[in-house]
Amino acid sequence: MDQSQSGTNGIGQRLRELRQKRGLNQQDLASADISVSYVSLIETGKRAPSETVLKALAERVGCTVDYLKTGRDDARVKELELKVAFGDMALRNGSNGEALQSFSEALANAPLLGEAMIHRAKLGQALAFEKLGRLEAAIQLFTTLYEDPATVPGSAEWAQLAVALCRAYRDAGDQMMSVEVGERAMKRLDRLGLDFTDDHIQLGSTLISCYYHRGDLTQAQLLVNRLTQLAEQAGSRVARGSVYWNAAQVANSRGQLAEALALTERALVLMAETDNARHLGILKLNCAVYLLDSDSSDLDRVESLLGDAQESVLEGGTAVEQAKVEIGFTRLALRQGTPDSAINRASRALGLLRGEARTDSAFARVLLAQAQFEKGEEQAAAETLRAVERELLQSPSNRNTAQVWRQAGDVWQANGHVAEAMALYQRALTGAGLPPLQAPARMTVPLS
Template sequence: MREKTGPDSVDETLAAASRTIDLNVLGDRIRNLRIAAGMTQGKLAGSDASVAYISRIEAGKRRPDLALLATLASRLGATVEELLVGISRDRKAELRLELDYADLALRSGNAPDAFQKASDVLDAAAGTSDDGLVREAVLIKARALEALGHLDDAIIALEQLVDSDPIASQWVQAAIALTRCYRESGDLSRATEAGERCLARLRDLALDGTDEGIQLAVTLAGAYNERGDRRHAIRICRVAADKAELLDSPKAKAAAYWNASIFESEQGRTDAAIPLAKQALALLESDGDNRHLARLHSQLGMFLLASDTPDPAEAKRSLERAAVELEWSAASVIERAYNSVALARSMLLLGDIAEAEAMLNGIAENATRAPLLASDCALLRGQISAVQGNTDAARASYLDSVQILASVGADRAAAQMWVDLGTLLDELGESDAANSAFRSAVAATGLAISSRPVGSVRT
């Protein structure tokens, strides 16, 4: 018969945990600690319990009282709290501090360190009842994977988070990252599906008007825009902009201005997009999130290149600033590569062909990770070949870009690429090939190409 030993008084939280803990979980923890300590059941039982009783505890068939748990915990080099909750308060505080370090590393551009720290916390927190700690570690790990360019692995982790309770603080951040990762991977259908699914859950909870809710809507709009559904993207952004005005949040307003600038650019009104991007930049200067600021500087540089009167020198300055900020932020290698492509394009316009080509070659490996990035690289390679007078190579690169875009359903972008190719061929005097490219542009938009002469009368 065992005797009761241990403390005279026990924390009420632990007392409650001892009455409700899943006996199989408790048994597993005791058995795992005993095996790790190289201890037999007899040595663990001592004179306080029989070996058979310890065996039944480990099998999840007995609920020991707190006094016996205290004795067992002492022999195992643990605490009652660790047996019941899975981790002590002090250890939990240490792990939260480690996560703070991981988050800081990620925001500072050190994704490998962030990944390792978050993974260590996950290993240490395995089996604990602190779901918040685990979710936070999974989110940081997933964002680190995204930053490293491992989009598929990031998506798997983020899908698990998104399937959890949407009230959790990490949920909306995971939803935004998931939509973005699908978009960056070129899976535009899943990007829009995931974004719509998550935004609907936020609406059910009346959380779609928060900072994070507006950011999710804006990210979703970007995916629709890439897919070619510009009208729906604009509708989403208009609703988000209205909510941002009501919220009076600099971050939310910046997101609205940012996307308004992108859509102006997509409509061919780049000169109107530039001041909107600058307004967004002014709002984000006080935000403290280097990633948002860097992406906006990068976007502004791209607008300056696409303007009716391109300013490659100013664009280069903005893109170089973005490159530095991206290095010191949680930006992914893919985002950095997009900025490098734009920077190479500014060099090309400034006449630094060799520098442009060298920079493009330097990001070739990262281009294989994201179809939309690969398409942009192929386009730039075609532009470089055209400047060098290599028409066949230019045509081949343009066609590579078109095929990549068509394969991921980016029909609007593919149509634009056909137009660019047609313009290049027309400039080279290849009118038949140019007309063929223009017809392909029309086909990519989903319109039928009529054989009826323009102006003919219907009968």
């Protein structure tokens, strides 16, 4: 085959690949001057198109004439690489929708990009999906990247993807898978016998959080003990702060509020010099929540912590994280005796959640009902608590939902509705793993 025919074949092949990638048929490329049969002849390499025809076809498939001719388009490649860079920057700034659009536009032109740039865009797209709450899409992409043969087990990138996958499953409510992924990754690291890096410590720290959300506090504490020692020996300030952050959650779940506060304060000191404003904001939110849980009288500090947290998550946090801050402000308003402010804050939280994170949404409604009772709006409060019941019945039965059942029961009881409170306490016991007894209980002694 002569050189001109070889070049013609290259044009036809690239034209066909781009057409098919964009979901077009040959009819879509045809016009008054270009027949369907002519398009077919070009794609099969039997006709060499003129410059005018090439320009028209390039416009229809979204590329340049140079790309159709040579397979190279340096200007277009540079433009797409800038889109990926913009996506990275948008993610850091919390503009998650813009980031997703940039990464998606770059990936729509993947044939023009190198493997490394495609990988970077896919990772960015997955992170954007996660931050936008589109967790199923995020999990699918994280899994593809994590299982890619090019991802070397034990590498920093592998550890970061394992963390992301654990986190996405956890936030999607699939606690079994979040723990399974984390445990498999930790065992893989143990078998490899590698020195622990910050990325590995972060993986273990995320697994602590997964255990915590599953309600497996014993495994969480065992891993806390192991990672605390490793982090103190070899971890950076950020790695140590991450361990203390999750250790505080475990301590709080065990009712050790003073320890939870101390660990969170320690994490804040360690992570104060980082540029991750979102993480610092969430830590300050957690600190404020533990102070509220402990009935601290230092409400000025609680308000200051919540204000700092709100500023941080508004810049780079998710809608759920912003809602959690509003829930914190709702609790503060109730402590300050300002039910109108509490109602406004709870309503903002519900608007941010929009049906997502049902447990957080149900808790916001519990606080809303409490504020309505304090204002004397008993009918509205009762309707709100009924909505809490409907929401929790659609949620998985676990420790977190059990806690909200209990909190809703407490609001009923505090306002003289004992029968309603008892019904919700039963729900709480069931959610905590204690189903209603079918016969009078008898004390049994375990076999020693």
